[in-house]
Structure formats: C-alpha cells, structure tokens
Amino acid sequence: MNFRNKLYRFMQGRNGADEFAKFQNRASLVLLMLAILFSILTVAFVRHAMKAAVVFRILYFVFYALGLAMMIWCTFRMMSRNVAKRQKENTTFLYRRQKLRRFFENKKQEWKNRKTYKYFKCPKCGQRMRAPRHKGKIRVTCSNCSNVFFTKT
Numbered sequence: 794m795n796f797r798n799k800l801y802r803f804m805q806g807r808n809g810a811d812e813f814a815k816f817q818n819r820a821s822l823v824l825l826m827l828a829i830l831f832s833i834l835t836v837a838f839v840r841h842a843m844k845a846a847v848v849f850r851i852l853y854f855v856f857y858a859l860g861l862a863m864m865i866w867c868t869f870r871m872m873s874r875n876v877a878k879r880q881k882e883n884t885t886f887l888y889r890r891q892k893l894r895r896f897f898e899n900k901k902q903e904w905k906n907r908k909t910y911k912y913f914k915c916p917k918c919g920q921r922m923r924a925p926r927h928k929g930k931i932r933v934t935c936s937n938c939s940n941v942f943f944t945k946t
C-alpha cells in the first residue's frame with residue numbers, strides 16, 4: 794500500500810482540513826513568525842537596552858506559546874473523529890468571518906459615498922439606513938420596525 798492510500802485510510806472518518814483549520818494554520822504561522830521577529834529583536838537589543846530586550850523576550854514567549862497552541866488546536870480539529878462537532882465549529886467560524894467581511898465592506902461603501910449620502914442607524918432597532926445629503930432635517934420611517942425619527946442630512 795502506497796503513502797497516498799495509507800493517508801487516505803488514516804484520514805477516513807476524520808474531520809480533515811476545513812476552512813477553519815486552514816485559517817488556524819495560517820494564524821499559527823503568523824504567530825510563530827512574530828515570535829521569530831521578537832526573538833531577533835531580543836538579540837538586537839540585549840546589549841544596548843536591557844529593558845526593551847526583556848519586553849521582547851516576554852513577547853517572544855507569548856507569541857510562541859500562542860502559535861504552538863493554535864497549531865495543536867488545528868491538528869486536533871483535523872484529526873478529530875467527532876466530525877459533527879467540528880463542522881459546527883466550522884459553520885460558526887464561516888458565519889463570523891462573513892459578518893466581519895460585510896462590516897468592512899459596509900464601512901468602505903460609507904467612506905466612498907460619504908459626500909453624497911448620510912449613513913445612520915435606527916435608534917430603536919439598529920437597522921442601517923442612508924439618505925441623500927444636504928436635504929436638511931428629514932423625517933425617517935424605519936423600514937424594519939416603522940419607528941419614526943428625525944435626522945440631519
């Protein structure tokens with residue numbers, strides 16, 4: 794039996810590399826690279842600025858521990874046989890990532906159109922809305938909860 798088959802056999806019934814595991818893998822690499830950077834800074838500062846060197850040494854340990862923990866967590870999730878639970882974690886991760894992306898996308902749009910549109914939220918339910926600028930004080934009816942309020946444009 795060749796290596797590919799062995800690996801396939803081994804991974805059968807296990808969670809494998811889902812999107813969350815891929816993110817964890819990248820995150821652990823970033824954390825470990827930062828640990829290396831702080832290690833270099835420790836050596837660079839040790840002769841001239843002892844206090845800074847101590848801080849960099851502590852940061853090195855913190856980032857090394859975090860990177861290692863993330864790598865172990867990632868491996869555990871990939872090897873796990875409790876696929877249902879791991880899939881649930883993955884779904885939660887995807888949902889949060891989507892929410893975060895939408896948040897930044899919205900901020901980008903708001904910045905781009907800041908001269909033509911005033912962006913605001915319904916004070917009652919938090920529904921996002923926009924209105925053309927330079928129309929003075931306007932009366933707004935929320936499309937979500939029908940709350941009526943005034944806003945300056």
Ligand SMILES: [Zn+2]
Pocket residue numbers: 915916917918919920935936937938939940
């Ligand atoms: Zn509302």
